[in-house]
Amino acid sequence: MSERQEARLYKPLEDASIEGSVRCGLCTRGCVVAPGHAGFCGTRRNRDGVLLAVNYAAGARPGGLLAALESRPIEIKPFFHFYPGTTALTYAGRGCNLRCAWCQNAHLSRTTPNPARDACWSPEELVALALTWGDAGLSCSFSEPTLLHEFNRDVFRLARAAGLYTCYVSNGLISFKALRELASAGLDAVKIDVKGDDDVYYQYCQGPGAGPVWSAIRAARDLDLHLEIVYLMVPGVNDSEADMFRFIGRYMVEAGPDVPLHLTRYHPAGGFSASATPIATLERAWQMARAAGVRYPYLGNVAGHPGENTTCPTCGKLLIERHGDRVQAIHLTADNGCPDCGEVIPIVNQRPAEDE
Numbered sequence: 001m002s003e004r005q006e007a008r009l010y011k012p013l014e015d016a017s018i019e020g021s022v023r024c025g026l027c028t029r030g031c032v033v034a035p036g037h038a039g040f041c042g043t044r045r046n047r048d049g050v051l052l053a054v055n056y057a058a059g060a061r062p063g064g065l066l067a068a069l070e071s072r073p074i075e076i077k078p079f080f081h082f083y084p085g086t087t088a089l090t091y092a093g094r095g096c097n098l099r100c101a102w103c104q105n106a107h108l109s110r111t112t113p114n115p116a117r118d119a120c121w122s123p124e125e126l127v128a129l130a131l132t133w134g135d136a137g138l139s140c141s142f143s144e145p146t147l148l149h150e151f152n153r154d155v156f157r158l159a160r161a162a163g164l165y166t167c168y169v170s171n172g173l174i175s176f177k178a179l180r181e182l183a184s185a186g187l188d189a190v191k192i193d194v195k196g197d198d199d200v201y202y203q204y205c206q207g208p209g210a211g212p213v214w215s216a217i218r219a220a221r222d223l224d225l226h227l228e229i230v231y232l233m234v235p236g237v238n239d240s241e242a243d244m245f246r247f248i249g250r251y252m253v254e255a256g257p258d259v260p261l262h263l264t265r266y267h268p269a270g271g272f273s274a275s276a277t278p279i280a281t282l283e284r285a286w287q288m289a290r291a292a293g294v295r296y297p298y299l300g301n302v303a304g305h306p307g308e309n310t311t312c313p314t315c316g317k318l319l320i321e322r323h324g325d326r327v328q329a330i331h332l333t334a335d336n337g338c339p340d341c342g343e344v345i346p347i348v349n350q351r352p353a354e355d356e
Contacts, residue, residue, distance in 0.1 A: 003057065003058045003059055004045075004052040004053055004054050004056060004057060004058055005052065005053045005056040005057070005058045005062065005150050006050055006051065006052060006053070006058075007024070007026070007044050007051040007052060007053040007149075007150065008026070008053075008149060008150055008153075008178075008181070009024070009025040009026045009149070009175065009177055009178055009181075010022045010023060010024045010025055010026070010033075010044075010051040011023055011025065012049060013032065016032065016034075018034040018035070019035075020034070020035040020046065020048060020049035021033065021034045021035070021046070021049075022046055022049065022050075022051050024039050024044050024051060025175055025177060025178075026044065026146060026147070026149055026174075026175060026178050027041070027097045027146055027147075027173045027174055027175055027178070028173050028174070028175055028208060028212035028215070028216075029041075029097055029173065029208060031044070033045070033046040033051060034046060035047070035048055035049060038054070038112075040097055041095045041096060041097045041144070041147050042054075042094075042095045042111075042112035042113075043055050043093070043094070043095040043112065043113060043147040043148075053149070053150045053151075054112070054113050055093045055094070055095070055113040055147065055148060055151065056148070056150045056151045057115075057120060061122060062122060062123070062154070063120035063121055063122045063125075063151075064093065064120070064121055064122075064123075064126075064148055064151035064155075065093055065094070065113045065114070065115060065118040065119070065120060066091050066092065066093055066118060066119050066120075066121050067092055067093060067094050067108055067111075067113075067117075067118045067119075067143075068090075068091060068092040068108060068142050068143075069089070069090070069091045069092075069119070069121075069129075070089075070090055071087045071088070071089055071090065071133050071135050072087060072088060072090045072139070072141075072325075073085075073086075073087055073088075073325040073326060073327075074086050074087065074088050074136075074137075074139070074167075075322060075324075075325045075326070075327065076325035077139060077141060077167065077169050077191050077228075078191065078228065078230065078262050078264075078298075078300055078325075079167065079189060079191060079226075079228055080228065080260050080262070080296075080298055080310060080320070080322075081226070081228065081260050081296070081310075081345070081346060081347045081348065082165075082167065082188075082189045082226050082228070082347070082348045082349075083136055083137065083165060083348060083349055084320055084327050084330060084347065084349070085327040085330065086135070086136035086137070087133075087134070087135045087136065088130075088135055088136065088137045088138055088139040088165075088167065089126070089129060089130035089133060089135040089137070089138045089139070090138075090139045090140075090141050090142070091121075091126065091138070091139075091140060091141075091142075092105075092108055092140065092141060092142035092143045092145075093108075093113060093118070093143060093147060093148045093151075094108050094109075094111045094112055094113050094114070094118065094143060095108075095109065095111070095112055095113065095143060095144065095147050096108075096109035096110070096143055096144045096147070096171070097144055097146065097147065097171070097173045098144070098171050098173065098195075098201075098205045098206060098207050099205060099206040099207075100171075100195065100204060100205045100270065101204045101205070101270060101271070101272045102204075102232075102234060102266060102268070102269050102270045102272035102274075103269065103270040104267075104269035104270060105142050105143055106269075106270045106271075108142055108143040109143045109144065123151065123154040123155040123157075123158050124158060126138065126155055127155065127158045127159050127162050127164065130159070130162075130164055131162060131164070135164070136164065136165060137159070137164045137165030137166055137167065137188075138155065138156075138159050138164055138165075138166050138167075139166070139167045139168075139169060140152055140166075140167075140168055140169070141168075141169035142169075144170065144171055144173075145168045145169065145170055146168075146170060146173065146174045146178060149178055149181075149182070152166075152182065152185070152187075153181060153182065153185040154185075156182065156185040156186035156187055157185050157186055159186055160185075160186035165188045165189070166186055166187050166188050166189075167187070167188060167189040167190065167191070167226075168182070168187060168189070168190040168191065169191045170190055170191065170192055170193070170216075171192070171193050171195075171213070172192040172193060172194070172212065172213035172214075172216040172217065173207065173208070173212055173213065173216070174216050176215070176216075176219045179216065179219050179220065179223060179225075180219075180223060183223045183224075183225060187225060188225065188226060188348070189225060189226035189227070189228075189348070190220050190225050190226070190227055191227075191228045191229070191230060192213065192216060192217055192220070192227070192228075192229055192230070193213075193229075193230045193231075193232065194210065194213055194214075194217075194229060194230070194231050194247065194251075195207070195210070195213075195232070195238065196210065196234075196237065196238035196243065196247070197210055197238070197243070197246060197247075198210050198211070200237060200238050204234075204237060214250065214254045217229065217254050217255050218254055221255070221256070221259075226348050227255065227259050228259065228260040228261075228262065229251065229255055229259060229260070229261050229262065230262045230264050230300065231247060231261065231262070231263055231264065231285075232264045232266050233263060233264065233265065233266060233277045233281060233282060233285060234266045234272075234274055234277070235266065235274045235275060235276075235277055235278070235281070236274055237274070239277065239281050239285075241284070241288070244284075244285045244288050244289075245288070248288055248289050248292045248294065249292070251289075251294065252292060252293055252294070257293045257294055257295045258295055258296065258346050259296075260296040260297075260298060261289055261294050261296065261297045261298065262298045262299075262300045263282055263285045263286055263289065263297060263298065263299055263300065263307075264299075264300030264301050265277045265279070265282055265299070265300060265301035265302050266301075267301065279302060279305070282299050282302065282307070283299070283307070286299055286307055295313040296310065296313065296346075298310075303323055303324035304323055304324070308322040308323070308324070309321055309322055310322075310345065312338040312340065312341060312343050312345070313343065314338065314341050314343040315338060315340050315341040315343070317331070317338050317339065317340045317341070318331060319331050319332055319338060319345060320332070332345060332347070336349070
């Protein structure tokens with residue numbers, strides 16, 4: 001694996017102070033990368049003016065460097081309105097374009113691709129494994145999926161042809177061009193994390209602010225991707241009523257009332273020392289979301305809580321019962337309607353006719 005694929009979505013900088021520098025256009029950081037150096041994420045390296053994707057091998061047998069691979073319920077992503085009750089072959093590379101202080105997958109996100117320890121999988125092998133294991137789709141998760149862009153484009157084309165769904169579990173720092181390429185290749189759904197306001201990104205995530213994440217949310221809607229949003233409530237960081245008031249207000253503008261919102265409980269991880277989010281804090285946020293017009297708010301990381309269930313926003317009928325990452329019962333009609341009042345719930349459980 002000495003040779004790497006040339007990265008997509010970059011351009012030379014002719015007026016740069018260092019000759020051969022390029023600007024990466026994969027994510028909204030827009031890293032300027034000088035020859036011999038890598039971008040912030042560690043997965044793009046400049047070799048003599050050519051930006052290489054160090055996590056994807058070129059040659060006769062192209063392959064992506066994967067550090068994690070397992071079959072997992074789609075609800076654990078979390079996706080609650082996307083093929084409920086199915087499993088997805090879930091895979092990840094290394095690296096991230098954020099440095100969140102509480103990252104629970106720091107062993108992946110804070111390391112870089114390494115052919116000596118990471119397995120090389122061709123797109124064909126990955127799709128074949130999903131079919132063999134009986135998964136309904138594939139999900140790029142754990143670390144930031146945007147960084148496996150070139151590999152994922154090839155995987156998604158094959159997955160679509162094989163009748164498998166595909167989804168991203170992302171922090172939202174992805175350029176519109178990259179998201180559009182993925183949608184064209186076969187990406188069906190994206191879950192995007194919103195960490196908080198600009199100060200949260202600057203202080204705790206080494207990020208460029210919240211604006212690019214909201215832009216990705218709008219882009220996902222414009223591209224007709226299935227979209228769900230997670231807001232991890234971290235005590236002392238983004239969990240005050242003022243924080244929630246600002247977040248929910250923007251959520252209603254950028255995402256809209258029908259996009260599922262997962263208000264998720266934080267547990268100490270990544271060396272961050274705050275205690276776990278009180279359940280009462282989550283329940284208060286849930287009530288605020290409902291009062292503001294969010295039709296499908298959920299509580300996450302609270303197994304057994306009724307806030308995990310899908311209820312009809314019109315009549316309150318229990319429609320999907322969950323316990324943690326498991327669906328226990330689905331009471332929808334064949335066309336995803338409420339059996340009591342007929343309200344149609346926006347749940348994806350089959351591909352559009354043109355894709356079949």
